[in-house]
Amino acid sequence: MTAHDGATPAYSAPIEITASVPTGPPPTWAVLQRRLFDELDAAWRLFRDRYTEPDGRLRFSGALVDRDGGDDFYEAFFNWPALYRLGGADDLLPAAKHHWEGVTRQLTELGLYRNEFERGYDWFHQGEALLMFYGICAADPTDRRFRERAVRFAEQYLPGSDTGNYDAGIRALRAPHNGSDGPRPGLGPQWDDRFGHEQKTMRPYGLPLRDVPGVRTWDDLAHGDNAARMGRHMRERLGRGDTAVNLAAAALVVNAWLYDHDPHLAAWVLEYVDAWRERADALGTMPDNVGLSGRVGEYHDGRWFGGHYGWTWPHGVHSVGAAALVGAISAGMVDGGAHRLDLARRPLDQVWDQRRTGMPFDSHATRRPGWAHAVGLGDGRTVNALPTRLGPDGWFDHQPAQVAYWTWLWWFGMQDQDRARLEALRAHSGYEWNTVHAFRDKEEAGHEPPWLAYLDGDNPDYPERALRMALAQVSHRAALIAADTPGSDDQDLHRWQRVNPVVTEVLTQLTTGAPQTLYNGGLPLTRIRYDDLVTARPGLPPDVAALVEHLDAGSTTVHLVNVSAVHTRRLRLLAGGFGEHLITSARWNRGDGRYPGDSHDYHLPAGEEIGDSAPVHDNSLHVTLPPGRRIRLRLNMQLHARPFTHHPSPTTFRRP
Structure with a gap:
């Protein structure tokens, strides 16, 4: 992890990658x-x-x-x-x-x-x-x-x-x-005035305070002024x-x-x-x-x-x-x-x-x-x-x-x-x-x-x-x-x-590539996220599926698939939910150019995949997914190398 210096890097045009491997039978x-x-x-x-x-x-x-x-x-x-x-x-x-x-x-x-x-x-x-x-x-x-x-x-x-x-x-x-x-x-009238045994929803958790005189068990709350005493202690101490x-x-x-x-x-x-x-x-x-x-x-x-x-x-x-x-x-x-x-x-x-x-x-x-x-x-x-x-x-x-x-x-x-x-x-x-x-x-x-x-x-x-x-x-x-x-x-x-x-x-x-957001107040962090470049809004474009297959301290591998047979989709991939990671380089496979082949051949053409790579040095890149194409990207990263920032879509939001 690299601590950032708080400076927002100057904007430069992101690298453009076009998927060229045929999807074949979609996963x-x-x-x-x-x-x-x-x-x-x-x-x-x-x-x-x-x-x-x-x-x-x-x-x-x-x-x-x-x-x-x-x-x-x-x-x-x-x-x-x-x-x-x-x-x-x-x-x-x-x-x-x-x-x-x-x-x-x-x-x-x-x-x-x-x-x-x-x-x-x-x-x-x-x-x-x-x-x-x-x-x-x-x-x-x-x-x-x-x-x-x-x-x-x-x-x-x-x-x-x-x-x-x-x-x-x-x-x-x-x-x-x-x-x-x-x-x-205090804690409000529900508990400040009295904390009694009748509060059945709280009984599984036991006594809020376990050192109140005369109250050693939950059943003790039913006797005398114990419920009021417990409420007073809760108000004053909790x-x-x-x-x-x-x-x-x-x-x-x-x-x-x-x-x-x-x-x-x-x-x-x-x-x-x-x-x-x-x-x-x-x-x-x-x-x-x-x-x-x-x-x-x-x-x-x-x-x-x-x-x-x-x-x-x-x-x-x-x-x-x-x-x-x-x-x-x-x-x-x-x-x-x-x-x-x-x-x-x-x-x-x-x-x-x-x-x-x-x-x-x-x-x-x-x-x-x-x-x-x-x-x-x-x-x-x-x-x-x-x-x-x-x-x-x-x-x-x-x-x-x-x-x-x-x-x-x-x-x-x-x-x-x-x-x-x-x-x-x-x-x-x-x-x-x-x-x-x-x-x-x-x-x-x-x-x-x-x-x-x-x-x-x-x-x-x-x-x-x-x-x-x-x-x-x-x-x-x-x-x-x-x-x-x-x-x-x-x-x-x-x-x-x-x-x-x-x-x-x-x-x-x-x-x-992230766990579900921490429910008791966590912010929506992610390893990567996406913007639809056509509609200028966050999220995966229609027809596009994404699968983060691996992540570690220095890289992320994601598989993108366009399941549409007719529509080209374009997206921005942003490194970090708030653009905080730096993509140093990207590796992927491209098709050999022989797809779709000859219509006289009734078999689905397999084709060969050729390795490709490019330096990135940015927190984002653009991916074009033609119909029926897929791409598996291995992104080498420096984590937390840029300031966390609320990032809008690359172009002005078009609100519905």
């Missing part, structure tokens, strides 16, 4: 991929017609009595901009913007938003809500309205902001719940000071920085991330809480664990690990380096050091609904597991590793030490990584193991099996929508997520 993966695009373009319209109003809002006439819920409205559309950027329908981006604005008005009327931003909630959920917004900004950097919003939202977290979210003296956010209303004390999940706010600021590289935004990101790194270095472990004096453990008897959405409650490494990754990657985007990934390694190493082999399958594990499908385990089986949480009595809640986090750690930095971590994780997992399990959770992730096995060369039919699975997922979601009972729109805020028929995980992996 099954290419046909399935184009079919998936077609089905997705029909499916999102089905969702729109069933669940949204003409002004873009979701059909919902209920009331929200607490701070929770805003993220659920945006999560219904979280990957729609991503599909457009991959090559979805021309009118999908305007639709995504329309729904973002409609939902934002809706949440403002419901009292959760002010000035188009969350009034104050935790960043585990704010990160989820912002995925849609980040996707829109990346898909159309020329939209002045969203650019203004991006900058305005980011400035709420800078020193001197009227919101007062950030305390520059201690380099910390002042409360776990923060936003356009500034640091919001409801103030900084917490590790706030690191996800760094991505909000980087999203604004990507427009014009404002040094004030960059400085805040590095300052805030480094503050957490220094605390972790001093302790030798990743803490999850900081008091308003700047001291770790201030409200937890000096313990570095126990903060809101931290190691103890409710999700442990699921929340701490995600936030550490988002923060470390955000800082790496600003300075072009990988040394801040140490912040993301700490929480993963902490649970790895406590790993266990052959544990009985735990049907009560807190995240069982997510990983049980991903690894194909069932009752009566054993599993190799890591602890996910830590309390005063030690590590607990053992579950299989969330492979996505180790994948992102390796993928962003491409360092040998993180590759070794990933290989050790596979060796210890206790289950087969080549299997493609047919499931989809709300994060639309979890198929990293078979994809990584494919990139390693030992799972060659993954693209075909994964695409078939994705097509089945779309069909299943469409069937759920068709079977949905009218008039039930106020019953379950999570239902929209469960029936969203847009699936992008497999397309992201196969076409861009």
Whole structure:
């Protein structure tokens, strides 16, 4: 990895390459991929017609009595901009913007938003809500309205902001719940007044605080004033000071920085991330809480664990690990380096050091609904597991590793030490990584193991099996929508997520060479991406299928196929989701010029392929794909050699 110097190189005309190898019988993966695009373009319209109003809002006439819920409205559309950027329908981006604005008005009327931003909630959920917004900004950097919003939202977290979210003296956010209303004390009426045993949805996670006098078990909450006492302790101890999940706010600021590289935004990101790194270095472990004096453990008897959405409650490494990754990657985007990934390694190493082999399958594990499908385990089986949480009595809640986090750690930095971590994780997992399990959770992730096995060369039919699975997922979601009972729109805020028929995980992996975006606030990073040069919009052109077959620290191999028999397609291939990589040279095979041959010959001509190459020294190149042609490009790269930047299409956007 090469750290960039912040200067944007002068523009030069990109190299032009024309595919000349006949496609022949089109690869099954290419046909399935184009079919998936077609089905997705029909499916999102089905969702729109069933669940949204003409002004873009979701059909919902209920009331929200607490701070929770805003993220659920945006999560219904979280990957729609991503599909457009991959090559979805021309009118999908305007639709995504329309729904973002409609939902934002809706949440403002419901009292959760002010000035188009969350009034104050935790960043585990704010990160989820912002995925849609980040996707829109990346898909159309020329939209002045969203650019203004991006900058305005980011400035709420800078020193001197009227919101007062950030305390520059201690380099910390002042409360776990923060936003356009500034640091919001407590955790809201849902938990501040009382935390009782009747809150059944939280029971699987256990007690939020495990040192409240008189409350040792969940059942103790039913007695006397224990529920009120727990609520008071939560308000006073969990409801103030900084917490590790706030690191996800760094991505909000980087999203604004990507427009014009404002040094004030960059400085805040590095300052805030480094503050957490220094605390972790001093302790030798990743803490999850900081008091308003700047001291770790201030409200937890000096313990570095126990903060809101931290190691103890409710999700442990699921929340701490995600936030550490988002923060470390955000800082790496600003300075072009990988040394801040140490912040993301700490929480993963902490649970790895406590790993266990052959544990009985735990049907009560807190995240069982997510990983049980991903690894194909069932009752009566054993599993190799890591602890996910830590309390005063030690590590607990053992579950299989969330492979996505180790994948992102390796993928962003491409360092040998993180590759070794990933290989050790596979060796210890206790289950087969080549299997493609047919499931989809709300994060639309979890198929990293078979994809990584494919990139390693030992799972060659993954693209075909994964695409078939994705097509089945779309069909299943469409069937759920068709079977949905009218008039039930106020019953379950999570239902929209469960029936969203847009699936992008497999397309992201196969076409861009990247894992699915980190769900709790990650930015839409890719190894490569595409623009249609004819229509001047992001994404693969019609008829074109793409497959990233290999990637490492110095190269990327991608196979492009034009399945059309009559249409020529032209695209720009950009190195990095934000143009951050440098392509030093390209190698490919060209046809020998004898195709299509003589019409008297009834056989499909095979022809010979001739190796070709060219220097590039740019972050992009143009590819022309005549009808029925394909090309396999090996791109030699220097990673992170250019500034990450919101890149519009090569010519002026033509908005539908």
